[in-house]
Amino acid sequence: MDYFTIAKDDLGKNSKIPLITLGSAGEVFYEMALDMISHIEINNAAGKRTVFICPVGPIGQYPIFVRLVNERNISLKNVWFFNMDEYLTNDKKWIPIENRLSFRGFMNRTVYSQIRADLIMPENQRVFPDPQNPEKGDYLLSELGGPDVCYGGIGITGHIAFNEPEQVSIDEFAKRPSRILKISPETRAVNSIGDLGGALSAMPEYCITIGMEQILSAKKLRLYCFRDWHRAVIRQAAYGEISAEFPVTLAQKHPDARITFCQNVAEAAY
Numbered sequence: 001m002d003y004f005t006i007a008k009d010d011l012g013k014n015s016k017i018p019l020i021t022l023g024s025a026g027e028v029f030y031e032m033a034l035d036m037i038s039h040i041e042i043n044n045a046a047g048k049r050t051v052f053i054c055p056v057g058p059i060g061q062y063p064i065f066v067r068l069v070n071e072r073n074i075s076l077k078n079v080w081f082f083n084m085d086e087y088l089t090n091d092k093k094w095i096p097i098e099n100r101l102s103f104r105g106f107m108n109r110t111v112y113s114q115i116r117a118d119l120i121m122p123e124n125q126r127v128f129p130d131p132q133n134p135e136k137g138d139y140l141l142s143e144l145g146g147p148d149v150c151y152g153g154i155g156i157t158g159h160i161a162f163n164e165p166e167q168v169s170i171d172e173f174a175k176r177p178s179r180i181l182k183i184s185p186e187t188r189a190v191n192s193i194g195d196l197g198g199a200l201s202a203m204p205e206y207c208i209t210i211g212m213e214q215i216l217s218a219k220k221l222r223l224y225c226f227r228d229w230h231r232a233v234i235r236q237a238a239y240g241e242i243s244a245e246f247p248v249t250l251a252q253k254h255p256d257a258r259i260t261f262c263q264n265v266a267e268a269a270y
Contacts (some may be wrong), residue, residue, distance in 0.1 A: 003239035004232050004269040011266055015238035017251055018258040021266045025226035028262050032151065032224050036061070037068050039149055040079055048239070050079045053150040053210060055161070056103035058224050059110070066114045076121040082141055082214075083107060083128045084152060084161035087204040092131050092180055095204060101195060104128055129208045139172030140213055146186045150218035154225055154233050154259070156190045158246035162209035165245045174253075175245035177211040190229075216250060221257035223248070225265050232269035234259055 012019040023030050036052065043050040069076065086103045087095045097105040111122060129137050141147060154162050159165070164184045166173055183191075183205060192200040215221070225234055237248040237259060244250075251257040 001236070001240070003235045006235055006239070007268055008263075008266040011235075012238075014114070017238045019234065019238055020258060020260040022260060022262055025060065025262045028224050028226050028260055029058065031260055032058065032061040032222070033064035033068060034099070034223060035149070036065055036151065036221060037074065040074055040076070041072075043148070044075060044078065047076070049144065051082070051144050051147045052080065053082045053147045053152070053215065053218060055084050055152045056106050058153050058226065059106070060226075061224075064110050066111060067228075069119060070114075070116055070254060073119065074131050075119055077116065077119075079121050079201060080125045080127065080144060081107075081121070082147065082210065083126075085207055085209040086128055086131075088131055088180065088206040088208055092206060094128075094208075101204065102164075129178045129210050131163065131180055131208045134180065134208060138178050138211065138214055143219075147214070147218040149171055149220040149222055150215050151222050151224070152215070154223055154230065154237060154248050155187055156229060156233065157184055157186050158233065158236065158248045159184075159187065160223070160248055160251075162187070162207040162214055163212050163215070163247050165247060168244050170242055170244060170250065173212055173247070174216055174250055175211075178209065178214055179211065180206060180208050183207050212247065212250065216254060219249055219256065221254045223251070223257070223259045225259060225261040228264055230261060230265045231267055234261055234265060235269060 040050045076178050089095055095102050127137050157165050188203045193204045196202050240249050242249045242252050
């Protein structure tokens with residue numbers, strides 16, 4: 001896997017996904033927020049709806065997004081946010097919204113409650129995959145004409161949302177719908193370090209995730225990375241073979257995908 005050792009100055013040459021290197025992590029978050037704002041402003045001016053698939057991770061873009069929406073008086077009344085995923089309890093229900101790990105709770109605290117009431121989108125346009133009816137969000141997304149943009153990060157196993165690796169064909173994996181999954185040990189370990197100070201036993205074992213089919217159906221796929229371990233992840237994403245065993249490699253087949261990251265990620269993995 002020689003691509004892990006690609007030097008910073010050579011990164012992006014002959015890559016199978018366009019790569020963009022910025023300065024600090026803050027610049028990555030600002031770029032992401034501006035991209036979201038730009039799409040909404042263009043669609044609002046044209047009288048069109050905006051449909052995004054959104055992550056909770058990365059999250060640094062949201063305070064910037066909220067500030068710009070409020071300062072620029074940008075209406076979100078015709079904007080739909082489909083969040084990627086959510087943690088589940090062992091009986092396959094959403095974890096309580098009050099739980100510090102809840103993505104629904106995060107979006108309510110950090111985004112929806114912080115945007116002016118005259119600008120925020122209605123609650124029915126803030127969609128999370130539902131473990132009681134996983135297909136519902138997929139149907140709604142299809143009825144809206146599909147996502148304009150899917151925003152996201154990349155996990156340690158190459159997962160987008162919680163679409164963990166599988167030993168199946170590329171075509172079969174690309175058709176995976178929204179569904180309940182068991183989270184891989186690797187993902188639980190990494191997330192416990194970032195979110196719970198390493199309390200692995202406190203990390204949920206199950207999740208619900210939007211499907212690869214919905215992610216890959218987006219007109220644009222925009223991925224953002226800023227952690228040191230992303231050095232290896234972005235290189236495998238952009239130079240590795242397409243495989244369901246490293247899900248983000250399927251983005252190589254997307255007509256308008258790109259990965260944006262900061263300088264520390266541009267350094268060679270080893």
